[in-house]
Amino acid sequence: MNSGASDPPIDPDLDPADPAQPQFPIDPARPAPIPFRRNNPVTLACVALGGMTGTVLRALLGRIAPTPSGHFPFTTLGINLTGSFVLGVLIAGVFERSTINGRWRPFLATGVLGGYTTFSTFLVEATQLGRHGRVGTATLYVVVSLFGGVAAAWLGILLGKSISPVAPDAPHSTRPGKLAP
Amino acid sequence: MSVQVWIAVAIAGAIGAPLRYLLDGFVQDRVRGDLPWGTFVVNVSGSFVLGTLTGLSLHSGLSRSELSILGTGLCGAFTTFSTFSFESARLADLGDWRGAATNSFGSIIVGLVAAGLGLFVGSLVR
Numbered sequence: 628m629n630s631g632a633s634d635p636p637i638d639p640d641l642d643p644a645d646p647a648q649p650q651f652p653i654d655p656a657r658p659a660p661i662p663f664r665r666n667n668p669v670t671l672a673c674v675a676l677g678g679m680t681g682t683v684l685r686a687l688l689g690r691i692a693p694t695p696s697g698h699f700p701f702t703t704l705g706i707n708l709t710g711s712f713v714l715g716v717l718i719a720g721v722f723e724r725s726t727i728n729g730r731w732r733p734f735l736a737t738g739v740l741g742g743y744t745t746f747s748t749f750l751v752e753a754t755q756l757g758r759h760g761r762v763g764t765a766t767l768y769v770v771v772s773l774f775g776g777v778a779a780a781w782l783g784i785l786l787g788k789s790i791s792p793v794a795p796d797a798p799h800s801t802r803p804g805k806l807a808p
Numbered sequence: 809m810s811v812q813v814w815i816a817v818a819i820a821g822a823i824g825a826p827l828r829y830l831l832d833g834f835v836q837d838r839v840r841g842d843l844p845w846g847t848f849v850v851n852v853s854g855s856f857v858l859g860t861l862t863g864l865s866l867h868s869g870l871s872r873s874e875l876s877i878l879g880t881g882l883c884g885a886f887t888t889f890s891t892f893s894f895e896s897a898r899l900a901d902l903g904d905w906r907g908a909a910t911n912s913f914g915s916i917i918v919g920l921v922a923a924g925l926g927l928f929v930g931s932l933v934r
Contacts, residue, residue, distance in 0.1 A: 635898060635901075635902070637842060637844055637895050637898050637899060637902075638832065638836065638844050638846060638847065638891070638895060639891055639894050639895070640828065640829055640832050640846075640847070640888070640891050641829075641832060641833055641836065641846075645833065645836075647833055647836035647837045647846075648836070649836060649839075649841060649842045649843060649844050649845075650842055651842035651899065651902045651903075651904045651907065652842070652902075652904075666830070671826045671829070671830075674825045674826045674829045675822040675823070675825060675826050676822065677825060678821045678822055678823075678824055678825020678826065678885045679818045679819070679821040679822040679825075679885075680821075681821065681825075681885070682817060682818065682820065682821025682822075682824070682825075682880070682881055682884055682885045683814070683817065683818050683821060685880070685884060686814075686817050686876070686880050686881070686884075689880065690809070707889040707890070707893075710889060710890040711889060711890045711893035711894065713890070714890040714891070714893070714894050715893075715894055715897065718894065733829070737825065737828070737829050737891075738825050740888075740890045740891075741825050741828060741885070741888040741890060741891060742821050742824065742825045742884070742885040742888075743890070744888055744889035744890040744891075745883070745884040745885075745887050745888070745889055746851040746854065746855060746887035746888060746889045746892055746915075746919065747851070747854040747855045747857070747858035747859075747879075747883040747884065747886070747887040747923070748858065748879075748880070748883070748884055748887075749889060750855045750858075750859075750916070750919045750920055750922075750923040751855065751858045751859050751862050751923045751926075751927070753920065753923075754859065754920060754923045754924050754927060755862070755927075758927070769916060769920075772889075773912055773913075773916055776889060776890075776892070776893035776896075777893050777896045777897050777900070777908075777912060778897075779893060780890070780893035780894045780896070780897035780898075781897040781900065781901065783894075784894075784897060784898070784901060
């Protein structure tokens with residue numbers, strides 16, 4: 628069993644048991660990942676359904692609160708920050724604490740939250756602001772999104788760890804002393 | 809937006825998310841280490857595509873509906889900010905500050921270049 632197996636997985640979109648999971652610390656003796664069957668139709672359907680849900684929600688919010696040209700994109704920012712926070716809570720508080728992963732993780736984490744949040748819209752909005760002379764706004768938008776997003780995810784992870792007891796046999800529970808808040 | 813466009817946006821979302829999942833895994837299968845290259849590739853490529861679509865909508869005949877479906881729908885579902893934030897936070901949480909910084913700043917810088925490049929490419933089509 629390689630040393631990375633007990634550390635929490637890094638990529639929330641992939642199954643924790645997926646051998647392609649990036650891990651830290653890096654174990655040089657870790658064997659190359661063996662192909663993991665990801666084209667499981669049920670898993671893909673869960674991701675698709677979730678993606679549809681998150682996307683429609685994001686599109687609705689974009690209709691309700693559109694950002695006029697040249698203005699600060701509060702809607703996209705709000706979507707990305709809330710989505711990052713919820714993902715942190717979900718992964719750390721639910722999926723890494725119990726064994727109910729099943730189909731809920733691809734649906735909620737990879738699907739809904741992945742579809743709800745958007746990296747492309749964020750960057751294109753920032754680029755457009757910059758191209759139209761709103762460089763200060765663009766910079767502020769990028770900085771707040773980046774630091775706010777990571778902080779939101781981190782806070783979500785903290786909250787997730789604190790709201791539910793650690794199941795002794797949970798696949799990726801935190802190691803005491805290293806990750807305890 | 810008409811009902812048909814909303815349905816198309818929903819379908820695009822149902823396509824974009826699994827595409828991300830598969831590409832993420834495809835990339836991660838082929839890299840080692842702790843950096844989430846899969847998400848990086850997904851987000852940078854998606855930003856390029858959205859930039860191109862936006863450029864096309866500004867300079868060429870791409871309609872608002874088409875931009876909604878392919879941009880908001882497909883690119884929006886394909887790229888992900890939550891996964892990006894979570895991965896950076898987790899890397900920091902695990903003590904890999906260098907990895908967290910590389911992932912976060914790298915994704916944004918390269919992504920901005922990709923988006924700008926896309927806008928430029930999209931503007932070339934008249």
